[in-house]
Amino acid sequence: MxxxxxxxxxxxxxxxxxxxxxxxxxxxxxxxxxxxxxxxVEQLVAPFQDQRVESVAGIEARGFILGGAAADRMHCGFVPIRKKGKLPAKAIGQEYELEYGVDVIEVHEDALSPGEPVLLVDDLIATGGTAVAAVELLRQLKAEVVGAAFVIDLPDLGGRARLTELGVPCHTLMAFEGD
Incomplete structure (x- = not known):
């Protein structure tokens, strides 16, 4: 390591x-x-190496970079979570709140099997809106979200706590206070 x-x-x-x-x-x-x-990437996946993870889900766009590398390191598949209208096959969506309004993220409806263990990956957790929506989306597919991993946590914005409340173990590599 x-x-x-x-x-x-x-x-x-x-x-x-x-x-x-x-x-x-x-x-x-x-x-x-x-x-x-x-x-x-090594540090992101380290806490999950001894768990059964069959896919890594990455949130657009920087989560694709990290998620693809994490999936390779964990010898499993990669599932993209994209903004609405960007996926070519039939997809399901989940709304989340923005500072002014709402947006939607989507995943292919056949991306994961029921019970499939998946790790959620992105670059940063702030308010947690997108990450919570991603967890809800993965759960719509009946996947088992084994955890979430982020390079950066902005703890003052409470996103990590929101994931913990959903029962999702959350791993971050660093925090920047006051942001």
Missing amino acids: TTDIDIKSLVRTIPDYPKPGIMFRDVITLFGHPSGFRAS
Whole structure:
């Protein structure tokens, strides 16, 4: 395992993006660092290595990058969770709240089998709206969500707690307070 890398130092902070007062945590710089990216994927899946996981579900878009790599490391399949209208076959959707309005994420209706153990992966957990919707979507397919893994947690926004309330074990690699 690659543990001697300070992956938090590889995350770039962009002030006032996408609006004033927001400190945007950019994982793309982490993804661009070969050893940092490898270490982050290793650390994301480490708590789930001894569990039965048959698929990794990644939330669009950075969750695709991490989820694909996590699925490869865990020797299992990958399931994309996309924004509404982006999947080519028949899909089911789940609404979630945004700051101003609602949006929908979707998954192919045949992406998982009932009881199939799946790990949810994304780059960041903030308020938890998208992650909670993804868990609800996976549960509509009757999949067993064994856990959720994120590179970054913004604990002041409460997303991790929302997943825990749903009974989903949540693993994060780092936290940025006050965001």
